[in-house]
Amino acid sequence: MREAGLRRLLNLSALHGYIYTxxxxxxxYLAINYAIPRLGPFGKRWWSNxxxxxxxxxxxxxxxLTTDHExxxxxxxxxxxxxxxxxxxxxxxxxxxxxxxxxxxARESHCQPTQVCMYICQPFTDFALEHNPKTSRRITRxxxxxxxxxxxxxxxVHSAWFKDACIDRFYxxxxxxxxxCGGIEAMVKYGMPIMASSxxxxxxxxxxxxxxxxxxxxxxxGAIRVEGTVVINRDTCMGCGVCVGQCPMKALSLVRDERKxxxxxxxxxAQEQTG
Numbered sequence: 001m002r003e004a005g006l007r008r009l010l011n012l013s014a015l016h017g018y019i020y021t022x023x024x025x026x027x028x029y030l031a032i033n034y035a036i037p038r039l040g041p042f043g044k045r046w047w048s049n050x051x052x053x054x055x056x057x058x059x060x061x062x063x064x065l066t067t068d069h070e071x072x073x074x075x076x077x078x079x080x081x082x083x084x085x086x087x088x089x090x091x092x093x094x095x096x097x098x099x100x101x102x103x104x105x106a107r108e109s110h111c112q113p114t115q116v117c118m119y120i121c122q123p124f125t126d127f128a129l130e131h132n133p134k135t136s137r138r139i140t141r142x143x144x145x146x147x148x149x150x151x152x153x154x155x156x157v158h159s160a161w162f163k164d165a166c167i168d169r170f171y172x173x174x175x176x177x178x179x180x181c182g183g184i185e186a187m188v189k190y191g192m193p194i195m196a197s198s199x200x201x202x203x204x205x206x207x208x209x210x211x212x213x214x215x216x217x218x219x220x221x222g223a224i225r226v227e228g229t230v231v232i233n234r235d236t237c238m239g240c241g242v243c244v245g246q247c248p249m250k251a252l253s254l255v256r257d258e259r260k261x262x263x264x265x266x267x268x269x270a271q272e273q274t275g
């Protein structure tokens with residue numbers, strides 16, 4: 001509440017942020033199962049503008065935890081193309097609290113494990129531990145990197161999340177599957193622009209590829225089709241790199257696509273700050 005400031009206390013957005021952070025599982029359950037499916041065009045854009053994620057490659061996700069520089073970056077318009085929640089605040093050493101994935105708990109049948117989401121910044125880390133001690137725990141950087149590695153090997157998507165309810169900035173990282181993730185479902189099923197591309201797209205090395213359904217099945221955003229050869233829809237590819245990690249022939253790779261915006265690479269942001 002102190003960090004939210006007087007304006008957000010008066011317009012109740014701080015209260016919204018408090019409710020969201022303290023009772024995250026029921027909040028996400030209601031959003032996924034009742035609110036989002038009923039939104040019209042205006043509601044979809046409004047929701048996306050206030051709660052949105054940036055897809056990360058595996059290397060970018062690791063860098064969020066290993067970069068030693070403190071980063072205070074307030075100009076993320078080319079990285080996060082939304083009118084709110086554009087600040088990135090990272091203070092070293094990283095403080096990481098892992099907690100239960102609300103998206104998975106919102107499903108009748110969900111994937112395992114469920115403790116895969118991370119708060120990385122204050123005040124969210126201490127808030128989670130104080131108010132949800134049974135479902136959250138502090139972990140070391142090494143444990144966090146192992147969690148990222150395991151999620152990547154399972155073919156799950158890393159994403160950084162921003163929210164304007166309470167504080168207009170980055171607060172945590174999700175590592176979720178395409179069958180449970182509310183953000184992916186909102187994008188693919190309901191056409192909500194709730195996630196921004198990593199800034200990369202996938203490409204296939206035809207000489208290495210022996211077309212199989214692995215990459216098509218793995219793609220969380222439905223951007224790959226196997227039709228005798230592998231066909232990648234660059235418009236819907238979000239550059240998550242899941243297909244790259246799952247391809248048994250190592251025939252896929254990620255390449256920069258300037259049309260997709262700038263990557264959220266804290267190593268580059270740190271260089272810009274010190275440069």
